[in-house]
Amino acid sequence: MAVAGQTFGIVGALAAFPRRLAAREVERQLGHLRRGITRQTSHLVFGRSLLSKASEAEIEARFDAEMDQNRRPLSENGFLRLLGLMTAPEASALSRQSLLDQSRLAARTFDLLSLFDAFEHDSEPFSFRDLILARKYAGLIDSGATWSTIARSVHRSGSVAALTALSLHHERSDTIYVRRAEGLSELDGQLLFDLGAPDDAELEDLFARAEVAEEEGLCDEAAALYQRCLAIDPTDSVAAFNRANCLKAAGRQVEAAHDYIRALKLDPSFVEAWFNLAGLMSERGRVDIARRHLQKAIEFDGNYADAIFNLAKLEFDADNLGEARRWWRRYLELDKDSEWARAAERGVQFVDLHLLPRTAG
Known part of the structure; x- marks a missing residue:
């Protein structure tokens, strides 16, 4: 998808890339990057630092709210790939549904893990390594781990692809461990990119x-x-x-x-x-x-209902009844059921009653 004309928001600090450099690249490609969310935000990037700043429930609520607003959620890697700043790993033909069917990982858990780059790919098509990871994560979930515990832990090993060769375990804590010859140890290592x-x-x-x-x-x-x-x-x-x-x-x-x-x-x-x-x-x-x-x-924003209603009210108060009626009619095209819609209907009726004698004469 082209970046030009799109508005990106970021929630949580980026761990994989300095925000200022991402902002520069977005602007270069004729897009917009804002901190926070506005009506025009089309894509929302979930920074990995959010995992240490917000609870699992808060992140899930934020994810659901953005999906309800039809905004496209992006992981950090997904954002960088969209900008052309990071190449995708080896291609594969695995669909999301196929991966879910073969791993038995819950769809919502999969989506949240993908949001924080717990897989090689951030979107279809997925690789065989993604399937291996999904199966490992499903096992960790079965043992009592949460998706956020997994997401916080996996990047400590460097590339998530390296996890496919490790035996992962969860031991009633907020940490995922790897079983080595000498016993259990934490996943150690640096992030794949420098911190901001x-x-x-x-x-x-x-x-x-x-x-x-x-x-x-x-x-x-x-x-x-x-x-x-x-x-x-x-x-x-x-x-x-x-x-x-x-x-x-x-x-x-x-x-x-x-x-x-x-x-x-x-x-x-x-x-x-x-x-x-x-x-x-x-x-x-x-x-x-x-x-x-x-x-x-x-x-x-031609569908900005609040602005349209307020303009109608302003024109009404200024005795510009024809303009007030025009804007209230436009408002009713966007909202037919709320209390504001009923106020707009009353406004149109009032104007019609007052303009009728003038037009009849």
């Missing part, structure tokens, strides 16, 4: 702390943490956008507007930034500017 620069890990940690503070309503603290993210990576449009949201929640509207504009300078197609800046302008009585910002959001 210290700034990469620091940035991921700061961003995660900022997100937690934001979720807990600690707006000033979150804004300060996002500012530290921007000091490390001034090109991060999502950090600027998130900081603006925190500043707005803290009542610091002028600063919030500045950071929304900063996010848009970094990424002019950032529809959520256009939408939120429009809301801020509307609250401050700057209706014409708010209208232009909402129109810009819709220009980039």
